[in-house]
Amino acid sequence: MANLKTTIAGLEMKNPVMTASGTFGYGIEFADFINLEDIGGIIVKGTTLKPREGNDYPRMAETASGMLNCVGLQNKGVDYFCEHIYPQIKDINTNMIVNVSGSCPEDYAECAARINELDHIPAIELNISCPNVRQGGMAFGVTCEGAQSVVRAVREVYRKTLIVKLSPNVTSISDIARSVEDAGADAVSLINTLMGMSIDIEKRRPRLSISTGGLSGPAVKPVAVRCVWQVSKAVNIPVIGLGGIMNERDAIEFMLAGASAVEIGTANFVDPAVSVKVANGINDWLDSHGCKSVAEIVGQLNC
Amino acid sequence: MANLKTTIAGLEMKNPVMTASGTFGYGIEFADFINLEDIGGIIVKGTTLKPREGNDYPRMAETASGMLNCVGLQNKGVDYFCEHIYPQIKDINTNMIVNVSGSCPEDYAECAARINELDHIPAIELNISCPNVRQGGMAFGVTCEGAQSVVRAVREVYRKTLIVKLSPNVTSISDIARSVEDAGADAVSLINTLMGMSIDIEKRRPRLSISTGGLSGPAVKPVAVRCVWQVSKAVNIPVIGLGGIMNERDAIEFMLAGASAVEIGTANFVDPAVSVKVANGINDWLDSHGCKSVAEIVGQLNC
Amino acid sequence: MYNLTDMKKYIKDLKVAEVEYPHARYVLLKLTADEPLPEMMPGQFVEVKVENSPSTFLRRPISINYVDRNSNQLWLLVQTVGEGTKALARLQEGDILNVVFPLGNGFSPVCREGEQVLLVGGGVGVAPLLMYGEYLKENGAKPVFLLGARSKADLLELDLFRQIGDVYITTEDASEGEKGFVTQHSVLNREHFDRISTCGPKPMMMAVAKFAKANDIPCEVSLENMMACGLGACLCCVEKTVKGNVCVCKEGPVFNIEELTWQI
């Protein structure tokens, strides 16, 4: 039994496997399939200061080894979360992390400040890179200045672990990572989805209501691994890797590339129990390879 | 029998289907499988001023619905091409286009100038976005200034159709496209490969000799279609679309997104005869949909 | 409504017990398990994992056609449209199919002893009406089926429907029953119905909803929005309702037309 304990900037996890925002609801939707407390953390769906209806249907298109989505941050707002959802999830014995989105630094900060008051939410993940809403942070996430402006504003009011989720739709994700590190981020998670598009040639219409959306799934894994590898060399804060992880071998690939922990996203749609399988699989792999702890593989790449 | 004739900035093609550089050799490698004159054009492998050995083996890794490569512009140089290869291909009755790469604007220009003298080469495709060599142009392709410096230098000495191949590894491919249009490009082709990485977890080593490589195949198609859609709205010169096209339906998807012509790349490895099948398939699709010519679908997207 | 929030969901490897091909474009998969199949309600659906189909990445949602407690079988009636469903049609007896189920809310329970409920199905949309019809009959209501199809050959499980209640048919080519669409069938003028439940192509369901609204008949429709997770997590399959965007996979697939914002 290898030691899977992982610490991300003070955030203690029983294992390095978390579920990605927007792919696991608030966790409770999956309680019939797994024991939620068997995974290291659950990043609940994107929350904004004010309620959002999200984009029109259709919001999803299947692609080769992946999918596009343009949900557009549909959520009932941070107040609803605090009053109605938080009570349902606060006693789940794992790290319940809230993904926070916004349209301007002030909104991000106010939303983060409210969540800062919730005892059982030890961390937030700032989504500065949602490709699916005109002001969903994509604008912030693709420039160092924009990214810093959001992180600085949030850092001022948020006292717990601050994770910043980065977009791969940039020329240099390393530069963005360094800039959010400078602005006070405790960790970075990457990658968010790649901006893509799919067309129904019979209808001569985009398959998604807003034309473009975010690509996820195994198709993007090579891009995600590359980004994790680049960023982990560029910054000193922990890197959380995600992008097409379907099994423990994928997770270990990200960890060798430099990820201290991983997030399972789209795979939750294919197998609602995959997150626990990945956690157990990592343990078995470490055992069969004579590794005592995850530390023996994180960033341990020969090249 | 629909009219497949396509004209790209003065370049007349019998149909809008070309083969992508680096995936079809010099064409002659595929002569046993198809009649090379049945496709609109053949873009022969990347040529540089001086010979290049390329990167070490391994240069390829299979990924979900795609592959990574880091060939690194292996070629015998433009002089060898002019003396030994050109004579073998000059009488193939289709558009034989040379993909040109370099390490500095001067090299690009000198290489292009030599090819300008070859009567049966009606166009070149400037590769300002090869992700696989330190000075393979990636540096040029990701900034507007860099891209313009190369295109301007080449435009001064090259009199025929000048196509510029763009990288998707940028924050705004539309900005790059506009800048090369301003610098005198006659057309743009996109997308080049996405920078990716794959790791052999047992060996704890990258699968590619230089760690990272270019991702191609159906996995990247959604990103490619999105880029073609964005760029075709941003520029007034013709757009040539490529990225994961496996059949005529994929090709039509790119054309609806705004591509006047398409390039078949990785698919040539899966089916050496695919390029002709795509050309015929486009014709059949147009016929069965009552379209008289390709013009009736290029950019004809409702959104 | 049934207390669906308490209904446990499962992920199971089910065994293909029988495979029938009622028609070239359809396959009926009869799945079983060693242990008794869990409770499922009419109108609910399952998400199946499709193996050996390179172009199929996500699960495929399929409505529950019937649950045979005697043989411990779950029936899935599938129309083979894309690569995914074609791969399902290749399944053979003894093969394993991984299924996440039961999902969604399901049709309304019996409201009143003896109520006459019209079940309108189109194409493969008839599938969930078989289980629902039997449920209604067993619980004191009177199900009446109005089934529409392109042609006689597309009419599925007719014999089974006839064992449960009266069956009225329309085909577009008049090869069986009355010619035309379900909403043109004469029975709609002859008979009185307390309420309507319908499943099939959206244009058909909208026509049925329009008829119901015009005649003040309560009507529920089963939607088939494209979905990914089937669990209310991804928010991809939303339908605009009077309460805003809601997940068809969780709040639905069955909605009373009063909840929807259809322009009818």
Added chain:
Amino acid sequence: MYNLTDMKKYIKDLKVAEVEYPHARYVLLKLTADEPLPEMMPGQFVEVKVENSPSTFLRRPISINYVDRNSNQLWLLVQTVGEGTKALARLQEGDILNVVFPLGNGFSPVCREGEQVLLVGGGVGVAPLLMYGEYLKENGAKPVFLLGARSKADLLELDLFRQIGDVYITTEDASEGEKGFVTQHSVLNREHFDRISTCGPKPMMMAVAKFAKANDIPCEVSLENMMACGLGACLCCVEKTVKGNVCVCKEGPVFNIEELTWQI
């Protein structure tokens, strides 16, 4: 050499005539076509398209094991390692396999009447040596086989090899023949060989090459670099040679060790 530049390549749908499982981890596919199979040379390979394997995108290169002109069969001996080869092992009689072939240069022709040629194979690397051995025998040379495997069970097509020439064996566990690696077999000290051709794991081939070099015996090796197109177009499968990087799929897969830059 044969005039390979003139050898036409084909892309054909071949029919699976027979499937044999010589061993749990291997499958022997015997493919046929309605028309006579094209000319193929020993040491050449084919690229097969793998269907119904989601994780397999590219073709799989497989060396030609044997061509039976009487039954018009092309034999492919495959070791099931990854998803792709496992999907090949699921093929059944009557299935269709799309094949691009023949590819590569192949082994050297007979140089001298009566020459004694040692053919050293390891694991599934013995595959091309069957066809080559028969070719040598039919053309006046004397093939001698030295086959190595982990264990007796991993020795493939032994009976067929014995019909062509003397067969010497080493196994790592001494379950058959001499214990150890091929390069440790006593026959190497007893017999004289005019030249050596080898195919198998790279470490084995390097050991064989080292032995050949030390004893001034001409030696050619068949490389298995990962490849995509198999046609010399993608430049992915390159091997460093004295002429620089060359495509194993086109200039190879067979190379004289003098052409290579191996440190032996």
